[in-house]
Amino acid sequence: MVDVSNGVAPARTRKGRWRFTGDSLFHITSEVVAVGVLALLGVISLVLLLAAWNSIATFGPGFLMGSLWDPVHSEFGALPFIYGTLVTSALALLFGVPLSLGIAVFLSELAPNWLRIPLTYIVELLAAVPSVVFGLWAIFVLRPVMKDAVEPAIQSVLGWLPIFQGTPLGLDMLTAGVVLAVMIVPTISAISREALLAVPQSQREAALSLGATRWETTRIGVLSYARSGIFGAVILGLGRAAGETMAVTMTIGNRNIISLSLLQPGQTISSLIATNFTEAETALEQSALIELGLVLLLMTLLINAFGRLVVGRMWRTGEASS
């Protein structure tokens, strides 16, 4: 933060050797620890790669495309779980993004001042609820609602669509998607809200002075200005949804199949690992599960790396223009 080079500079003597003064010692210690944290990411990937090697060598790239998970015949394919992860994450974004944007707009543009801070805290409380408590709540409260009301209602209107076939059970990809949507709302709404707050006031004043209504000001002056930050927020929400484990494990129904219907049970990468890992019977099955863990790690690393890049750029441009 401060570039007061005092203290670090004299650490090197004229001969170029390190002199271990308190300053240089402290600087180096903190640097080594920080680099260690960075190295941790490499260690994680390496360890997973080594432990998954058995499966990688056996199945090769076909692992990602195989649609069968059959421990009895030692046949392992990742496709049903990649599919389940993508479908539930997409559902979570479908429900969660409009909700989060509405919240962000309300909290940054519309809410009266006295309501702003308390409501912001209350929405963020959702992030403090442990995943497993979400799961327990979903089984006992959300599931009956989905099974007896929401899913039959959807079927009576859109039942002819292939994505709504089958008997509603309440423990299916749709329910998992709804729970995930609730869980990613605090993430997306908090980061979008910051993106909206980073929009210079002059943007709003300019729109208002042209006679724009409140919504027009928000749309033209604020939302379009903050769109890259909002995009980053959505990406980070996607990262959270893709890796979420407990609540999904408890609601998705846990069947290792690919089903087009959202009202059928499925399995995500994380839920398969959570339910099967400790019961894996062969070393190969365990190795295949670890490879799935590696796939999940790479997926979420890519998503988060991209999202952080977008959000980071938002902060730099936001700071530059304010």
Place this chain on the structure above:
Amino acid sequence: MNVRLDRDAWRRGKSVAISIAALACVVIALIPLGSILLEVVSRGIGVISPSFFTQNLPNPCSPQLSGSCPTGGISNALEGTFVLVGFTSLISLPVGVLTGIFLSEYGENRLGRSIRYFADVMVGIPSIVAGVLVYSLFLLVAPTIGFSAIAGIIALAVIMIPIVARTSEEALRLVPNSVREAALALGLPRYRVTLRIVLSTGRSGLLTGALLAVARVSGETAPLIMTAFGSPVGFQGFNEPIEAMPHIIYVYGVSVFPNWQNLAWGTSLVLLVLMLGISVASRLALRQKFGIRGVV
């Protein structure tokens, strides 16, 4: 003129309608929160009693067969969570805070920026991956240990360190430069300035970040499934399996025995009070001074 008025009315109406829709979004998001609180409190409150914290897992029991069932308690899980979170914090807080110090005091360079970026990315690693990682690590280097408290501690530390690093950096960045400059001007060496002045000026932010990180790992279940594993008794040593509160909710919440289910609801209530309490307290404490950007 009439057309003009109509269009203005339409625009104003649209603006009002969208404001109402935005408010509705807030209300919709609060329904699950309210429902969770209501459900957990109403189902959990009857289970909580002094013996809930001192007794162990009860025997499974169905009321139709044996009339009254023992309620039991979660002393093993309470002890387990205490041990797991305590030792995880013992590892993660020093490492995380030191990393935060590096990022805030020496981090305005290429190395600092990349560590900051990757720490952010690591905050987003799914917690179950931490569990798979530690299981794999033990498989590779210490296959004899297997499910154990130490495995759970390492898995939780992997989750906690990047969070502490980023929150402590944010807290230390809020310490004004003038404070550092004043201390340096008095002739204090840089490390003394950091350790004595910067850390103590930023202590409420550091404490908040630490508390939020503790709350976060206290609620983690997924990484414990394949590391700490769960156990019907309390702490038996670092290389033995150990129980934790969130794990109890997962294992017994969907059980067919009512007394086991109740145990899960009671545990949920304890956990929720703990986590919401920490969250509210830390945010209220922070509110006076500064807004920490939401890392957790």
